[in-house]
Amino acid sequence: MDQIIGSSPTFLDMIDQVSRAAPLDRPMLVIGERGTGKEMIAARLHFLSNRWENTYQKLNCAALTTTLLESELFGYEQGAFTGARGQRAGRFEAADQGTLFLDEIGTMSMAAQEKLLRVIEYGEFERVGGTETIQVNVRVVAATNIDLPSAADSGEFRHDLLDRLAFDVITVPPLRERPEDIPVLANHFGAAMASELEWLHFPGFTNTAMEAMENYAWPGNIRELKNVVERAIYQAWDGEEPINNIIFDPFDSPFRPAAKNSAPTNLSATVSTDQASHTEALLPTVPFDYRAEVEALERRLLDHALKTTRYNKRLAAKNMGLGYDQLRHLIKKYQLSC
Incomplete structure (x- = not known):
């Protein structure tokens, strides 16, 4: 077993x-x-x-x-x-x-x-x-x-x-619900890969690398963690220094082929009159509580950004143009579960 x-x-x-x-x-x-x-x-x-x-x-x-x-x-x-x-x-x-x-x-x-x-x-x-x-x-x-x-x-x-x-x-x-296990699993997989590569010892991970893994959402869970760790180990070559470079998406490249039927990059050019009318229809009726409406919109935007990145906070912050600490503050402010 x-x-x-x-x-x-x-x-x-x-x-x-x-x-x-x-x-x-x-x-x-x-x-x-x-x-x-x-x-x-x-x-x-x-x-x-x-x-x-x-x-x-x-x-x-x-x-x-x-x-x-x-x-x-x-x-x-x-x-x-x-x-x-x-x-x-x-x-x-x-x-x-x-x-x-x-x-x-x-x-x-x-x-x-x-x-x-x-x-x-x-x-x-x-x-x-x-x-x-x-x-x-x-x-x-x-x-x-x-x-x-x-x-x-x-x-x-x-x-x-x-x-x-x-x-x-x-x-x-899922792994994101057991974050305490990420360092244990990462070191276990890392030591096994270092042994496979016949390294004299496994140097471990830097604090930066471990923090990145702890803050990642792991949509592929333990199987994905194992792949990420093994990729980082083999790319480190000699294992003399603690592992620092963590690549979560091996497909991330400026030369990656474009996806078929990908959405247009200039979204403003695709907005029709009907869409603009629909946006106006979403506005609250007057009078309304400005602060409450702003907070509700901000909560929806945060929830949307987190869900679309599968609760990868660093990626969500990047997609929203925020710093990581800013996003964490907003999550705490609105008591979002993620």
Whole structure:
């Protein structure tokens, strides 16, 4: 099992929930943004359970078409489809008495969801193209980065399957909600990369570099942090001095090709009469409280700038033409959560 690193209260609360849920022989749902480590949490659920000595199977549902996914899950009989030259067992048979981890379960078709529900409910299924009912004892752990209740409400996911999977839901916190863990993780990944490059020692990071990482929003979470740290280490060449140069966006270059259908740079030239009328319609009716309106507008602008940068405060400040300390003052003034 891969090492899970963290000591922040939010992270430790989640780990405690995993430890309590692991011994229970029930389906589990792991929710979290991309790069938060959902697969590692699923593995922990298996290896801390009574099934730890048995098979642990993993399958990414998003990587396969509906037909291939069903064949991979349930197996198939000879002649079930073109190219099916022999009988093949699926992942459920391979995971009998063990655990099956289904990643990106939100992408599964409704037909596959119906078959999955039957296996979870009754522990039985038929191979694709077969009639024999096969019995298995498999614990299902599923993961996704989408809001499954909303998907179920919109008809994209079965409510009954969601009810069965959600015996308990483990939500993995994003890295921006566990800032205390950033230095620990950065040094862990840095030391590992320095060892891979056969450096005599890992010199660590400068205060400036660490502060930059602590203030970054990490939309790609731990996976992105690992990439950023490893990139910084290999670009430092010899490792004699603490690492100072942190590149968050490797695509940032003056020679980067322009995006297709990019928005025009001169926005003022695109404003039509209708748009100008719409802007006037947004103005408050007279009389109005000037200070309250200004504060409301300032709050909306701050919220918009932070959301569009995924709460990267330094980038938001740059986009607004403010200093970093000025932005922090405004965030504190309006008690914005970020």
